[in-house]
Amino acid sequence: MTDARPTFADIKAAADRIRGAVVETPMLLSRTLSEIVDAEVWLKFENLQFTAAYKERGALNKLLQLSDEEKQRGVIAASAGNHAQAVAYHGARLGIPVTIVMPEPTPTIKVVQTEGHGAHVVLHGKGFDDAYAHARELEQGEGYVFVHPFDDPAIIAGAGTIGIEMLEAAPNLDMLVVPIGGGGLISGVATAAKAIKPGIRVVGVEAEMFPAMKNIVEGKEMTIGGDTLAEGIAVKHPGMLTREIIKDLVDRIDLVPEAAIEHAVATLVGIEKTVVEGAGAAGLAAILGEPERYRGRRVGTILCGGNIDTHLLANVLVRELVRCGRIARLKIAAEDRPGALAAITAIFFECGVNIIETNHHRVFSALPAKDTMIEVECEARDAQAIERLVKRLENASFKVERNTLE
Structure with a gap:
């Protein structure tokens, strides 16, 4: 392999090289998603x-092509995510010393997981750019071999083995x-x-x-940055090699909003019973978000990662219940008198809606001093039950406001 683009022959060689050491993952038709789209x-x-x-796939393909002298020197990578664990895991398997530079704010669980695979972790800087720069300094100072997360022909060829398996x-x-x-996955595939x-x-x-590659390929200047659920593809500076491959081989680049990514993650849990991180669900998010662009086609997408924090996953699943109308937060204005709350809860009972939590707001409210705002978080079997509840409350002369995620 050189710094030139990997060829199909390189990808087939990578497939032979890594066979048996990585999982040949399932490629399955989703009957339910097919019906939806x-x-x-x-x-x-x-x-x-x-x-x-x-x-x-890419990490192992890269490590297997190192010389004995390079393996002895050890490798270094900058990552706070999946690339770190991949290099650490296969480095340990092959007896290659691995150093991973991570930003200082990296969650402890990711540091522990990477160290658990045998890597030496160095915490440096506030973000990925700082960690990357420090890793390149250590590469020069200590003689390590740098393993780039995406802009390397061996990494791209390893990722490309997914395309062979899919077809x-x-x-x-x-x-x-x-x-x-960064573009490594799609370049190889x-x-x-x-x-x-x-x-x-x-x-x-x-x-x-993070429309970084779209900006480059299409000559746009859209703003880049933000706190996305898809942190695995939140790259500000895509690869130099990958951008050239994408310009030639990728037919178009679509953008997906946060709500669509959350919906895709929750849909995969609900329908496929599989846990996927935000980046891994981005492809499905695009398909579900604009089904008319895929109608009648035979479409394959890659659930490229499943490393999502369990607390974050729980938030995503609950927010999906809010979006589909099964969980709601209602602000109900009522007279502050005995029996008012009992009258409200009776209507909840009659509509079959369960109350999760209630709060009274008497002081911090624009209502008259004799009134109170009762905030109720509730859940129901379906969205229709919540809608019936709101109508019943309004028919009983209660003023109701409903909070939304938008």
Whole structure:
């Protein structure tokens, strides 16, 4: 391998090289998602890798091509996520010393997991850019071999093995929808897919807050930055090699908003019973967000990672219940007198709606001094039950406001 683009032959060689050391993950047709979209929707479950992300493929392909002298020197990478664990895990398997530079605010659980794979973790800087710069300094100072997360032909070729597996399992696919961060995954997959099936369309997907590759490829100047659920593809500076491959091989790049990413994560839990991080659900988010663009097609997408904080996942699932109308927060204005709350709760009971939490607001309210604002968080079997409840409360002369996530 050189710094030139990886070829299809490089990707096939990578597939042979890593076979048996990474999981050949399932590629399955989702009957339910297919019905929802009115298309044939196939899912590649890369969240089922040992480290729960596709990054193992590129990392292992890179490590296996090091010389004995390079392996002795050890490798270094900058990452706070899936790339760190992939390099650490396979480095330990191969007996290669691994150093990972992570930003100082990296959650402790990620540091512990990476150290658990045998890596030496260095915490440096406030963000990825700081950690990356320090890793390059250590590369020069200590003689380590740097393992780039995406802008390396060996990394790209390893990722491309997913494209081979997808088309082996579902040769009739006519479209692939692939998340884009730095661009390594889609560069490899597009290279493989277009070689196997030149007429196949490849669609890239970025988080709406991080349209970095779209800006480059389409000459746009959209703002980059924000606190996205899809932190795995929240890349401000995509690869130099990957951008050239994407310009040539990717048919279009779509952006997905945060609500669509949350919906996709929750949908995969509910329908496929699988846990996927925000970046891993970005492809499905694009499909569900604009189903008319995929109707009648045979579409494959990659669930490229499953490393999501459990507390964050719980928040996403509860917020999905709010969006679909099963959980609601109502502000009910009432006279501050005995029996008012009992009258309200009686209506909840009659409508079959469960009260989760209540709060009285007597002072911090614009209501008259004789009135109170009763805030009620509640849950129901379906959205219709909440709607019936609101109508019953209003018919009983209570003024009701409903909080939303928008």
